[in-house]
Amino acid sequence: MTRVDCALTVNSNLCDKFSVTRFPMLFWGPPKKFIGGGWDPKQEKSEIIPIENGQTADILLGWINKQLGRSYGFDDGKHEKEHLQANTSDSGQIAKAIYDIEEATFTAFGIILDHKMITPATRASLIKFLQLLVAHHPSKRCRKGSAEILVNFDDLCPSQTMSVNNEKAESCSKKGALGNYHICGKEVPRGYWMYCRGSKNDTRGFSCGLWVLLHSLSVRVEDGESNMAFRSTCDFIHNFFICEECRQHFYGMCSSISSPFKKARDFALWLWSAHNKVNERLAKEEASLETGDPEFPKAIWPPKKLCSSCYLKTSKENGKIEWDENEVFKFLVSYYGKGLVTLQKEMEQQSGSQTEKIVAEEVVGSTHAVVVPVGAALAIAVASCAFGALAYIWRSRQKNRKYKYNSLKNI
Numbered sequence: 001m002t003r004v005d006c007a008l009t010v011n012s013n014l015c016d017k018f019s020v021t022r023f024p025m026l027f028w029g030p031p032k033k034f035i036g037g038g039w040d041p042k043q044e045k046s047e048i049i050p051i052e053n054g055q056t057a058d059i060l061l062g063w064i065n066k067q068l069g070r071s072y073g074f075d076d077g078k079h080e081k082e083h084l085q086a087n088t089s090d091s092g093q094i095a096k097a098i099y100d101i102e103e104a105t106f107t108a109f110g111i112i113l114d115h116k117m118i119t120p121a122t123r124a125s126l127i128k129f130l131q132l133l134v135a136h137h138p139s140k141r142c143r144k145g146s147a148e149i150l151v152n153f154d155d156l157c158p159s160q161t162m163s164v165n166n167e168k169a170e171s172c173s174k175k176g177a178l179g180n181y182h183i184c185g186k187e188v189p190r191g192y193w194m195y196c197r198g199s200k201n202d203t204r205g206f207s208c209g210l211w212v213l214l215h216s217l218s219v220r221v222e223d224g225e226s227n228m229a230f231r232s233t234c235d236f237i238h239n240f241f242i243c244e245e246c247r248q249h250f251y252g253m254c255s256s257i258s259s260p261f262k263k264a265r266d267f268a269l270w271l272w273s274a275h276n277k278v279n280e281r282l283a284k285e286e287a288s289l290e291t292g293d294p295e296f297p298k299a300i301w302p303p304k305k306l307c308s309s310c311y312l313k314t315s316k317e318n319g320k321i322e323w324d325e326n327e328v329f330k331f332l333v334s335y336y337g338k339g340l341v342t343l344q345k346e347m348e349q350q351s352g353s354q355t356e357k358i359v360a361e362e363v364v365g366s367t368h369a370v371v372v373p374v375g376a377a378l379a380i381a382v383a384s385c386a387f388g389a390l391a392y393i394w395r396s397r398q399k400n401r402k403y404k405y406n407s408l409k410n411i
């Protein structure tokens with residue numbers, strides 16, 4: 001839910017677009033229709049509907065229940081709070097984060113296009129990160145969407161024209177063909193967060209989803225890819241994360257690594273430790289400035305409740321933790337690996353509905369293994385002249401794989 005104060009001048013244009021004439025004025029519709037959208041009383045068909053008689057909570061809830069075909073009561077709010085609090089200590093909650101990873105992927109890509117961040121200097125790092133997503137994104141539809149963008153990247157955002165011709169550079173922004181691509185399929189964005197939902201409108205969300213995406217990638221790469229994954233992650237954050245302070249800090253941590261990673265374990269543990277350093281710093285800042293989410297205070301992670309075997313010793317003097325890094329790595333692999341993709345089973349058990357099964361399969365896929373050959377993706381980055389041929393090979397392989405996958409499912 002979003003609330004807009006039409007008494008503020010800064011919101012005048014927005015309120016005019018929605019023909020707001022009274023207070024309160026309530027609208028109902030799919031979240032994405034509100035982005036850049038509007039409402040006009042003369043418009044005959046619109047997915048945004050004004051709620052005419054929502055003056056009391058009872059009437060409003062009745063109206064919402066009718067729209068959803070549900071029978072929510074006011075007590076259901078209690079469960080939402082339980083969900084929020086369970087979040088940090090219940091290992092099952094991570095399964096919901098698959099939605100947030102998709103949302104974060106879409107948002108990150110949207111920001112890059114909105115802010116015209118693809119330049120001759122940053123283009124290669126986006127391609128490298130797309131390669132990582134194609135191979136290891138935990139959501140099947142994001143792997144597919146990233147692969148489509150990657151395969152067509154040289155046509156959509158040609159490197160030769162970028163530096164000399166500003167008009168052509170527009171093609172690498174939202175206005176160009178790239179803006180028509182849905183990196184995680186048409187279902188995304190949904191306009192809300194699940195695992196990363198804050199207790200306030202302006203907390204958590206995207207940055208939480210981005211961390212979860214990075215951790216989930218770090219536990220999926222092979223030893224031989226670990227240094228490439230490390231570099232791609234560092235460069236991606238450095239070039240495309242919108243928060244200046246975060247970029248600087250994160251790049252500082254990246255630059256402190258002098259010898260290349262040889263093991264996926266080392267990269268996953270490095271990212272975990274870097275995230276904890278951010279948590280430690282923000283815990284102090286948020287406590288003094290009260291800028292954090294009160295339901296999710298920053299803390300060293302994982303808490304003992306999630307992984308007691310990760311803890312060897314905690315110093316009584318300064319609270320410093322001695323970790324069992326083998327256990328931490330095992331925990332990361334299970335939490336961000338299998339834990340993250342258990343949704344399919346969970347949804348099947350809960351609903352038993354065929355439609356939801358199909359949706360779940362779309363989200364997770366049968367395994368998190370490489371769907372698109374990494375070799376093809378790598379080649380795409382360097383061999384733009386062989387682009388058409390590679391795209392053809394890639395598409396044919398995809399078809400074969402799809403065929404194989406469907407045949408296997410039928411066994």
Ligand SMILES: Cc1cc2nc3c(=O)[nH]c(=O)nc-3n(C[C@H](O)[C@H](O)[C@H](O)COP(=O)(O)OP(=O)(O)OC[C@H]3O[C@@H](n4cnc5c(N)ncnc54)[C@H](O)[C@@H]3O)c2cc1C
Pocket residue numbers: 088196203204205207208209210211212215237245246247249250271272273274275276278279282293296300301302
């Ligand atoms: C790369 C990066 C750098 C950032 N740097 C800054 C910064 O310098 N200053 C700033 O103000 N904000 C920074 N942010 C944002 C900040 O870290 C949080 O994302 C934001 O405050 C929201 O916090 P959150 O409570 O949702 O938890 P987040 O810190 O976003 O964590 C998301 C989830 O990850 C899990 N998690 C927590 N710690 C770890 C860990 N160590 N290893 C694995 N999983 C973990 C938890 O389940 C948590 O719910 C950064 C974000 C990113 C992605």
